[in-house]
Amino acid sequence: MKYLNALALVLLSFNFAASGQHTGIGGGNAFPSPPPPPPPRFSTHSLVQHILDLIEEDETEGEAKHEEKQSTPSEETESSAP
Amino acid sequence: MLADLKALINTWMGERSTRNLSLLSRQSGVPYPTLRRVYQQENSPTLETVLAILNIVAPTEGALEFLGQHFPSVGSWVGKLVHGYDAKISSGDFNEELRDRISFAIITLASAGGTTFEAIDSMFGEYGLNKLRRLLEMEAIHERDGKLRCRYDSFSVIDPRIVLEQIKHTVELFDMNQIGQPAVTAQLHTDGLSDSGVQELSRCMQEFEEQLQRIFHQHRGPQVVMLSYISSFLSKETP
Incomplete structure (x- = not known):
């Protein structure tokens, strides 16, 4: 049994012995440590910020529409002038 | 760096009385005047020249140690390759x-x-x-x-000129009749990439190398493959 184990070990190590030519020149950032994972797309903070941005956008748009409505008659008055 | 290179050249020349700069020039392909200026520490050689000299004068671990110290990114790549395959740098x-x-x-x-x-x-x-x-x-x-x-069970060449010449051999020995069989391919990509694209490509090639290493270790057999690839820039903007 011991002999069989030893034989298996020899076969295994033979199987793992490399041969042939493995050559090349590379470089740059060869084999670097993996980059840090990107930050989560929506952290609690960014989600809150995102909602606040949306509200702000909505308010700005509302104000813009309001101003537009107010300015329309005067434009009409100007355009209707001879 | 020059002092370390000179020390390696001196060790190599000291091993046999027939070895001198002239022989090193012939064996490395580095022109004699260039070699003499490097030896006299008068100018800094290009990486290509350093690799050609190292390939002759330094034993495997000596070459890796030198590269690791003076050209860490190249040293890291070559070291991973040589150690991964338990290869010797050929003479x-x-x-x-x-x-x-x-x-x-x-x-x-x-x-x-x-x-x-x-x-x-x-x-x-x-x-x-x-x-x-x-x-x-x-x-x-x-x-x-x-x-x-x-002579070697597993070997690596670090002289880039010889690596490229061998890649040319693999092109000339490519058998068109095998096209269509598994693992027979001829691929070429040319296009513009952003800096992040270049980084991504570099990572991709490193992963590919690691997978190759696993395949060559785990699946030894009688089918002798020639797999080579090169990648470089036709034009590159300097930052």
Whole structure:
């Protein structure tokens, strides 16, 4: 049994012995440590910020529409002038 | 860096009385005047020149140590390759033979499980047999257990000129009739990339190398492959 184990070990190590030519020149950032994972797309903070941005956008748009409505008659008055 | 390189050259020359700068110039392909200026520490050589010199003068671990210290990114790549395959960096006389296409093919067959006179004769005829005799004479190849085997079980070349010449050999030895079979491909990509694209490509090639290493270790067998790839810039903006 011991002999069989030893034989298996020899076969295994033979199987793992490399041969042939493995050559090349590379470089740059060869084999670097993996980059840090990107930050989560929506952290609690960014989600809150995102909602606040949306509200702000909505308010700005509302104000813009309001101003537009107010300015329309005067434009009409100007355009209707001879 | 120059002092360390000079020390390696001195050690190499000290090992045999026939070794001098002139012989180093012939074996490395580095012009004598360039070599003399490097030896006298008058100018900094290019990486190409350093690698060509190291390939002759430094044993495997010495070359890796030098590269690790003075050119860490290249040293890291070569070190991973050499240690991953338990390879030796091959010597100058051996490398010279790799510059010939048929000698390259014979060495490739001999190093990947062994070959025979009959196989070389049927593939390359009398020309191949003459090349084989030359390789036997200089002990790049020897006979063992009825098979012709290479001086090295596993080897790496670090002289970039010889690496590129061998890649040319693989192009010339590419057999069009095999197209369509698994693992027979000829691919080419040329296009513009952003800096992040270049980084991504570099990562991709490193992962590919790691997968190759696993395949070559775990699936040894009689099919002798030639797999080569190069990638460089046709134009590159300096930051």
